[in-house]
Amino acid sequence: MRKALLAASAAVLLAAGPAVAQQKTIKIGFVSTFSGPTAGIGNDMRNSFELALDHMGRKMGGIPVEVIYEDDGLKPDVGKQKTEKLIESDKVDFISGYIWSNVMLASLKPIVDSKTFLVIANAGPSQIAGELCSSTVFSTSWNNDQTPQAMGLYMNQKGVKSVFLIGPNYAAGKDMLAGVASTFKGKVIGQELTTWPSQLDFSAELAKAKASGAEAVFVFYPGAAGVQFLNQYAAAGLKGTIPLFTAFTIDELSLPLQKENAIGVTGAQEWVNDLPNEANKKFVADYRKKYTGLRPTFYGAQSYDAAQLINSAVVATKGDLSDKTKLQKAMEKADFKSVRGGFKFGNNHVPIQNFYLQDVVKDADGQLSLKTVATIVKDNQDQHHDKCPMK
Amino acid sequence: MTLFIEQCLNGLQFGLLLFLLAAGLTLVFGIMDLVNLAHGSLYMIGAYFAATFAAWTGSFVLGAVLALAATLLVGMAVEVIVMRRLYGRDHIDHVLATFGLILFFDEAVRLIWGPAGLSLSLPPWLSQPVQILPGMNYSAYRLAVIVVTLAVAGFLYVLVMRTRIGMLIRAGASNREMVGALGVNIKLLYTLVFGLGAALAGLAGLMQAPILTVQIGMGENILILAFVITVIGGIGSIRGALVAALLVGFIDTLGRAFFPDILRMLLSKEAAATAAPALSSMLIYLLMAVVLVVKPEGLFSAGNK
Numbered sequence: 001m002r003k004a005l006l007a008a009s010a011a012v013l014l015a016a017g018p019a020v021a022q023q024k025t026i027k028i029g030f031v032s033t034f035s036g037p038t039a040g041i042g043n044d045m046r047n048s049f050e051l052a053l054d055h056m057g058r059k060m061g062g063i064p065v066e067v068i069y070e071d072d073g074l075k076p077d078v079g080k081q082k083t084e085k086l087i088e089s090d091k092v093d094f095i096s097g098y099i100w101s102n103v104m105l106a107s108l109k110p111i112v113d114s115k116t117f118l119v120i121a122n123a124g125p126s127q128i129a130g131e132l133c134s135s136t137v138f139s140t141s142w143n144n145d146q147t148p149q150a151m152g153l154y155m156n157q158k159g160v161k162s163v164f165l166i167g168p169n170y171a172a173g174k175d176m177l178a179g180v181a182s183t184f185k186g187k188v189i190g191q192e193l194t195t196w197p198s199q200l201d202f203s204a205e206l207a208k209a210k211a212s213g214a215e216a217v218f219v220f221y222p223g224a225a226g227v228q229f230l231n232q233y234a235a236a237g238l239k240g241t242i243p244l245f246t247a248f249t250i251d252e253l254s255l256p257l258q259k260e261n262a263i264g265v266t267g268a269q270e271w272v273n274d275l276p277n278e279a280n281k282k283f284v285a286d287y288r289k290k291y292t293g294l295r296p297t298f299y300g301a302q303s304y305d306a307a308q309l310i311n312s313a314v315v316a317t318k319g320d321l322s323d324k325t326k327l328q329k330a331m332e333k334a335d336f337k338s339v340r341g342g343f344k345f346g347n348n349h350v351p352i353q354n355f356y357l358q359d360v361v362k363d364a365d366g367q368l369s370l371k372t373v374a375t376i377v378k379d380n381q382d383q384h385h386d387k388c389p390m391k
Numbered sequence: 392m393t394l395f396i397e398q399c400l401n402g403l404q405f406g407l408l409l410f411l412l413a414a415g416l417t418l419v420f421g422i423m424d425l426v427n428l429a430h431g432s433l434y435m436i437g438a439y440f441a442a443t444f445a446a447w448t449g450s451f452v453l454g455a456v457l458a459l460a461a462t463l464l465v466g467m468a469v470e471v472i473v474m475r476r477l478y479g480r481d482h483i484d485h486v487l488a489t490f491g492l493i494l495f496f497d498e499a500v501r502l503i504w505g506p507a508g509l510s511l512s513l514p515p516w517l518s519q520p521v522q523i524l525p526g527m528n529y530s531a532y533r534l535a536v537i538v539v540t541l542a543v544a545g546f547l548y549v550l551v552m553r554t555r556i557g558m559l560i561r562a563g564a565s566n567r568e569m570v571g572a573l574g575v576n577i578k579l580l581y582t583l584v585f586g587l588g589a590a591l592a593g594l595a596g597l598m599q600a601p602i603l604t605v606q607i608g609m610g611e612n613i614l615i616l617a618f619v620i621t622v623i624g625g626i627g628s629i630r631g632a633l634v635a636a637l638l639v640g641f642i643d644t645l646g647r648a649f650f651p652d653i654l655r656m657l658l659s660k661e662a663a664a665t666a667a668p669a670l671s672s673m674l675i676y677l678l679m680a681v682v683l684v685v686k687p688e689g690l691f692s693a694g695n696k
């Protein structure tokens with residue numbers, strides 16, 4: 001009896017042997033917001049990530065992929081819990097997603113401590129580009145201040161002399177307003193930070209912007225707050241009298257609700273749906289085919305690239321994820337066809353990329369859509385990269 | 392100067408809106424001696440109904456009217472099904488049961504409308520700015536909210552001070568047992584009062600819906616303010632609720648508008664920008680603390696509680 005047991009154990013061990021060296025599945029955890037008024041963003045990211053997997057045949061380097069989606073509910077503490085769960089109990093190989101900078105910052109430590117590879121698909125807190133950068137942390141989005149910096153440059157081009165800044169009081173809001181102030185050559189007349197995410201009534205701030213006599217208003221309100229802001233901007237009678245410049249306030253999710261209030265309001269973005277490259281055309285066309293009635297946003301484009309980045313590294317290492325240095329090197333190469341054309345990382349694993357000016361126009365179907373107007377800045381690298389110890 | 396007037400109007404609008412919520416809360420608390428934490432859920436239900444009915448009928452006003460009626464019915468149903476079992480029991484039972492109702496309503500909304508939330512668009516005639524003074528434009532919708540809430544406040548005044556039902560409501564707020572002993576159908580009165588409170592909460596919710604988004608849990612944040620108003624104004628007093636709601640509305644809006652500038656004079660720009668939103672949202676609670684110290688029963692106490 002004892003002998004039989006030993007033999008059976010040996011057989012089990014033998015059978016298990018090869019599986020240890022070779023991954024059975026690639027497990028990816030994806031943290032985003034799937035409930036509340038910004039659930040649309042999380043769904044768009046999930047849709048795009050799923051589309052990327054479809055395009056890969058749901059395999060990376062011949063190994064099946066399993067994705068576990070978790071909802072952070074827009075709360076840093078919930079995001080951290082979900083992240084810890086993915087690392088400790090699901091034992092994921094990669095972790096991706098993250099819309100919000102404050103959720104990302106709260107979740108960063110368990111990821112870095114466990115040396116799990118992280119691909120941030122949206123959030124871009126300046127700390128992660130600078131002193132908190134890490135060998136296993138990558139971004140397929142941007143650093144928070146890059147997009148508003150591009151907007152500041154554009155306002156200089158337009159000859160704007162003074163601006164009033166409005167944004168939410170959390171990590172990204174502060175980064176955004178600091179970003180626009182760093183490149184804008186005119187005068188920043190006033191600045192308002194509002195309670196995030198609970199405050200959706202901007203009457204007091206809009207009245208102050210109006211009274212300040214500023215030539216222009218710059219605003220950053222992602223998701224549902226952007227809808228409320230733009231609609232209240234129009235209702236307060238500011239639209240048409242004070243030009244509005246934005247970052248991350250108008251996208252394909254908010255546009256159907258902002259409607260004509262968004263016409264003529266420009267924004268800066270690293271990806272626009274009409275960027276003329278093959279990967280992007282395929283992404284946008286297949287997305288609209290698979291998810292009828294929906295259009296991909298920049299959140300989705302970044303998630304699509306996140307899946308592609310992970311895939312490129314798994315393929316390059318032939319599915320052997322045990323050697324972290326090798327995997328890191330493969331990730332740094334970023335050998336994939338990005339939907340924004342080229343893709344390369346800086347020393348801090350944040351992309352060096354172009355930023356475009358986008359405007360709202362009526363497209364061929366008579367629907368409002370976003371369109372690239374100009375390239376504001378080429379091969380832009382974030383200003384925090386020299387604070388990152390990785391060289 | 393126009394800035395100050397505009398901020399005052401914003402404060403007035405917010406204060407009146409809070410009054411609708413607080414009036415229902417204070418009536419239910421004062422007359423039925425019932426702590427209703429689920430009052431915010433009725434506010435949320437009102438907003439969801441309005442968004443749904445407006446989409447069905449294609450008309451904002453018609454949607455709002457239907458939503459108001461529907462919230463009234465939901466309120467009366469909640470009273471008959473749940474609240475009746477709670478009268479005369481300990482306040483902690485009320486808190487537990489109505490907290491359960493919050494969870495129930497949140498989950499029911501999630502099942503019916505999904506987790507993403509809705510949006511309620513305004514008709515063009517309400518989304519335009521109107522000129523109220525030379526050189527000063529103000530949102531037509533906010534102006535409409537002020538007018539509607541003032542009308543409702545007037546209606547409540549007449550109802551409570553000039554009608555028989557109002558007399559019973561006032562009597563109930565002062566001494567419930569005596570009203571029952573005098574042969575008044577207290578059951579029916581309770582159902583009516585609870586339904587009225589629900590309808591007021593629903594009205595607040597549906598009027599706030601186009602300014603904010605219709606979402607799960609939207610009632611919880613504002614309910615805290617409604618409780619603060621009830622405490623400041625005095626439990627069971629509609630007049631107290633009106634005064635306290637206006638106070639809170641003005642302090643909140645003017646605080647948000649002018650407090651950061653005052654703080655900027657005292658602190659560095661960086662620190663002021665970060666601290667101001669946090670501190671200005673604390674002002675209301677400071678007011679409540681002061682009122683509790685000076686006049687613990689509230690500014691206008693309704694009776695012998």
